[in-house]
Amino acid sequence: MTVKRMSYEGVVAVAPVTVPYIRYSHQTAHWWLGKALKALSDATGLRSADIDGYCVSSFDLFPDTAVGLTQHLGLSPRWLDHIPMGGASGVVGLRRAARAVQSGDAEVVGCISADSNHVDAFRNMLTAFSRFSQDASFPYGSGGPNGNFALLTDAYMKTYGAKREDFGKICVAQRENALKFPHALMKKPLTLDQYMSARPIAEPIHLFDCVMPCAGAEGFLVMSEENAKAMNLPYANILSTIERHNAFTEDPIQLRGGWAVDKDDLWSMAGVQPSQAKFLQTYDDYPVISMMQFEDLGFCEKGEAPDFVRDNTLEVGGSFPHNTSGGQLSVGQAGAAGGYLGLTEGLRQITGQALGAQVENCDVGVVAGFGMINFDRGLCSAAAVLGSA
Amino acid sequence: MAKPLSPPKAKNPLLRTRVPANPPGLRSRAATGFSARAAEGILALQYCSACNAVSYPARDICANCWSDDLEWREIDSAGEILASTTLQSSTNVYFRERMPWRIGTIKLAVGAIVLAHLHVDVNTGDTVRVIARTDKSGQGVLMALPTKETPNMADDKAMRELTCDPKYRRVLVTDVRTETGQALTKALLAAGAKKVFLGVADDWKPFPGKAELESLENTEFVPLNVTLDGSVLEASKSIGAKVDILINTAQYVRPGSVMSRNGTVTAKDEMEVNYFGLHRLLQHFGPIMRSRAADGDNSAVAWVNMFSIYALSNWPAYGTASASQAAAYSLAQNARADFMGSGIKLINVLHGPLDDEWHQPLSPPKLTGNKMSGSIVAALQQGIELTFVGDIANDFKDRWREDPGVLERELAHNTHID
Structure with a gap:
C-alpha cells in the first residue's frame, strides 16, 4: 500500500438508540426505521433538516431502498448510502459515515438499521436471500443459516477441538449480561445444563446456539467532535476500522473470517493492543463465529479460542467482557439491526451510558461485524476500535 | 446401513392423502444448465474455456479471469465429505415432512466445494461418489453416495426421493x-x-x-x-x-x-x-x-x-x-x-x-x-x-x-x- 490511511480524528459517533425489540411485528421496516429516527431526534434534539446524511440497512425494505425511504420519511439529505451487508452493516455504516463527515460531504449522518418480523417473514427472506444460496444451498434441506453454520461448526470443532461446553460458556455468559439489559427478549437465566440438554436443531447446533428472529431498530449519529461538544452529547472516538469481503476463497470450509487479513491494520491504526480493549462486541449469530472473531481479531492465536474461552470469564466484570448487552443470542436478531446491536452497545459502553451492566474504566473497546452467508460462508467482515472521549 | 423398506400397507381410506409439497425450485438461468444435465443423470460443472477454472455455484462470468465463456463439462464424481449435519428443522414444508435430513459439505476431486444431500451410509471424512439428479421440484441437486454398493442402498430415504424405483410400486x-x-x-x-x-x-x-x-x-x-x-x-x-x-x-x-x-x-x-x-x-x-x-x-x-x-x-x-x-x-x-x-x-x-x-x-x-x-x-x-x-x-x-x-x-x- 502506498497511500497511508487517514485517521478519523475529529469525527465521532453519538446518540446510540434502540427501539425496543418484539418477537413479531405486523409493522414494516419503514415503520421501524422511522421509529429509530424519532429516537435519534428525541435523544439529540435534531430535526430532519439538521441531518444531511443518511445511511440505511434493512433486509425488508423491498421494493424500496434508502431512496424510497427519503420520500416516505420526509428526508432531504445531500449524502445517502444503503448498506446491504447484514451483520457487517453497523461498522461499515460507521466508517462510511465518518469519511463523509470528515470530508465535509455531510455534516451529520444518521445511521439507522431496522427490520420488522412478520409471522413467516424469516422463511420468505431465506427463499430469495442470494442467488448462490437460492441455486446451491437452500435446495438442500432449507435449514437456512442453521444448516450452513452447523456445517462450519462441525468442521471447526473437529479442527480445533472446540467442545459444545465451550460454546455453552459463551451463551451462558451472554445471558447473564442480558438479564441486566432492559431490551433483551430473553429474560430467564440460562444454565450450562440447560444449554447442553437443549434440543438439536442441526447437529452440532442446538437450540441455544441460535438467535431468535425478531423486530427492532438501532441507530446512532456520526458528526464532528466540535458539533458533539457544542451539543453536549457524549461521544466515542473512532480509532480505526477495517472491512473485507469474500476473503480466503481458497479455504474449503470457513474456519476464519476476513478480519484475519486486516487485523494488523486494525491495531496499528488504532495505536493500541488487543490487551488494552475493555470489551469486545462480536457478531454472534452463532457462538462459533464469536470464537473465530476472538482469533481473527488477534485476542488469541488461530485455533486457541476454545482455550481462550476456558481461561476467561466473559460477563461484564469478568476477565474478558464480551457482548455486554447479551448479544443477539439473548437480545434477539432484528434482521439487519443485528448488525448494529454490537455497535450501539459499544457506543453506550465507551460513553458510560450502558443500559445494563457498565464496564469499568471503559476507554477502549472493539466492535466486530460479520454478514451474509451467500452460499457456504459469510462474506462480509468488519471491525472498529472505539475510544472514549 | 439403510433401513430396508417394508411393503407399504393398504391405505386407510379415512385419512387424507398427503398433498405434494416441493423442495425449493427457484434457480438462476445458469443453474438451470446444471438441472438440464442432472435430468440426464450427468454430473457436470462449468469450466472456463479461457483459464480452465471450475465454477460452483453456476456463474455468468468466470471468477478467476472474468471471461464469459463458461462451458459445462462432465466431471469425476469423486469427492470427500468435509463436514456434515443432520437438520432437525426446516423452513420448507417438503423437508419438514421428511425430517431429520442429512446434508454435507463436499470437496469434489475437481476442486469445487459443494453442498449435497447425504446417503445414510456416508459420513464426515468419507470418500464418496457424487451424483446429480433432479429433485421433486424438477431442479438439479447433488447427492453423496457410498463408493460401493451397501445393503438396501436404494431404500435410503433421501435416495428414494430422487429416484422412481419400481420396488413396491x-x-x-x-x-x-x-x-x-x-x-x-x-x-x-x-x-x-x-x-x-x-x-x-x-x-x-x-x-x-x-x-x-x-x-x-x-x-x-x-x-x-x-x-x-x-x-x-x-x-x-x-x-x-x-x-x-x-x-x-x-x-x-x-x-x-x-x-x-x-x-x-x-x-x-x-x-x-x-x-x-x-x-x-x-x-x-x-x-x-x-x-x-x-x-x-x-x-x-x-x-x-x-x-x-x-x-x-x-x-x-x-x-x-x-x-x-x-x-x-x-x-x-x-x-x-x-x-x-x-x-x-x-x-x-x-x-x-x-x-x-x-x-x-x-x-x-x-x-x-x-x-x-x-x-x-x-x-x-x-x-x-x-x-x-x-x-x-x-x-x-x-x-x-x-x-x-x-x-x-x-x-x-x-x-x-x-
Whole structure:
C-alpha cells in the first residue's frame, strides 16, 4: 500500500438508540426505521433538516431502498448510502459515515438499521436471500443459516477441538449480561445444563446456539467532535476500522473470517493492543463465529479460542467482557439491526451510558461485524476500535 | 446401513392423502444448465474455456479471469465429505415432512466445494461418489453416495426421493402386445414391483407371449385401447388410483414418407396411437397420479414415454411416423410442465429402430425388447428423466446437439433403406 490511511480524528459517533425489540411485528421496516429516527431526534434534539446524511440497512425494505425511504420519511439529505451487508452493516455504516463527515460531504449522518418480523417473514427472506444460496444451498434441506453454520461448526470443532461446553460458556455468559439489559427478549437465566440438554436443531447446533428472529431498530449519529461538544452529547472516538469481503476463497470450509487479513491494520491504526480493549462486541449469530472473531481479531492465536474461552470469564466484570448487552443470542436478531446491536452497545459502553451492566474504566473497546452467508460462508467482515472521549 | 423398506400397507381410506409439497425450485438461468444435465443423470460443472477454472455455484462470468465463456463439462464424481449435519428443522414444508435430513459439505476431486444431500451410509471424512439428479421440484441437486454398493442402498430415504424405483410400486404398461411391453413386465417384477397392470387393446385378439404373461404372479390384465377415449377413461376409473408408474409402450410405426403414400389413413393411425394415445392417457391418468405424488412409499412417481429418436429430427424413410413422434415429444414437454409441482418425473426414453416387423429390412443395430426394458427400469431406478437407448440414438443425440441444421440435411440425403 502506498497511500497511508487517514485517521478519523475529529469525527465521532453519538446518540446510540434502540427501539425496543418484539418477537413479531405486523409493522414494516419503514415503520421501524422511522421509529429509530424519532429516537435519534428525541435523544439529540435534531430535526430532519439538521441531518444531511443518511445511511440505511434493512433486509425488508423491498421494493424500496434508502431512496424510497427519503420520500416516505420526509428526508432531504445531500449524502445517502444503503448498506446491504447484514451483520457487517453497523461498522461499515460507521466508517462510511465518518469519511463523509470528515470530508465535509455531510455534516451529520444518521445511521439507522431496522427490520420488522412478520409471522413467516424469516422463511420468505431465506427463499430469495442470494442467488448462490437460492441455486446451491437452500435446495438442500432449507435449514437456512442453521444448516450452513452447523456445517462450519462441525468442521471447526473437529479442527480445533472446540467442545459444545465451550460454546455453552459463551451463551451462558451472554445471558447473564442480558438479564441486566432492559431490551433483551430473553429474560430467564440460562444454565450450562440447560444449554447442553437443549434440543438439536442441526447437529452440532442446538437450540441455544441460535438467535431468535425478531423486530427492532438501532441507530446512532456520526458528526464532528466540535458539533458533539457544542451539543453536549457524549461521544466515542473512532480509532480505526477495517472491512473485507469474500476473503480466503481458497479455504474449503470457513474456519476464519476476513478480519484475519486486516487485523494488523486494525491495531496499528488504532495505536493500541488487543490487551488494552475493555470489551469486545462480536457478531454472534452463532457462538462459533464469536470464537473465530476472538482469533481473527488477534485476542488469541488461530485455533486457541476454545482455550481462550476456558481461561476467561466473559460477563461484564469478568476477565474478558464480551457482548455486554447479551448479544443477539439473548437480545434477539432484528434482521439487519443485528448488525448494529454490537455497535450501539459499544457506543453506550465507551460513553458510560450502558443500559445494563457498565464496564469499568471503559476507554477502549472493539466492535466486530460479520454478514451474509451467500452460499457456504459469510462474506462480509468488519471491525472498529472505539475510544472514549 | 439403510433401513430396508417394508411393503407399504393398504391405505386407510379415512385419512387424507398427503398433498405434494416441493423442495425449493427457484434457480438462476445458469443453474438451470446444471438441472438440464442432472435430468440426464450427468454430473457436470462449468469450466472456463479461457483459464480452465471450475465454477460452483453456476456463474455468468468466470471468477478467476472474468471471461464469459463458461462451458459445462462432465466431471469425476469423486469427492470427500468435509463436514456434515443432520437438520432437525426446516423452513420448507417438503423437508419438514421428511425430517431429520442429512446434508454435507463436499470437496469434489475437481476442486469445487459443494453442498449435497447425504446417503445414510456416508459420513464426515468419507470418500464418496457424487451424483446429480433432479429433485421433486424438477431442479438439479447433488447427492453423496457410498463408493460401493451397501445393503438396501436404494431404500435410503433421501435416495428414494430422487429416484422412481419400481420396488413396491404398481406399474401400468399400456400395451403388452409388444416385445418391449412383455420384457418390461418381467423386468419390473424382477425389480420388486408390487404389481404390473397389463394393458391390452382388443383382448379377444390373440398375441404371441400372452400365455407366458398369464402365468406371471402380481399381474393383472386391463382392457386398454389408447385410440379410444372411452377405453382410456374406463381403465383410469378402474385402476388409475393404483398406478404409481405409467409406462406407455403403445406405438404405431409404418415405413414411408409423405409422398410415398396416398391419402392420410396411415398418418392418422400413427397420430391416433402415438400422439392422441398419449394425449388421452395424460388427460385421464395424469391428474390422478398428480394427486397421489406424496402418498407414502408407494406414491405415484413417474410417467415414462418411449419415443423414436426421430422425434428430434425427421427421418424421411419413416417420415410420417417421425412427425407423429415429434408431436408426441412436444406433448410430453407440455406434460412435464403439468406434472411440475407434484414431483412426478416425466421420463422420456429415446430409442433407435426396434427389432420388430416394421423395422425388419433395416440393418443392425436394432433394439431388442430386453435392451429397451433394461434401459427403462434403469432410468426409473436412477431417477433419470431423459435417456437415450442404443448406439443409434446416442450417435443421433450427439449429432443433433452438435448441429441440428446439419443433421436435418444429412437425414434428407439418407432416405433409403439399404
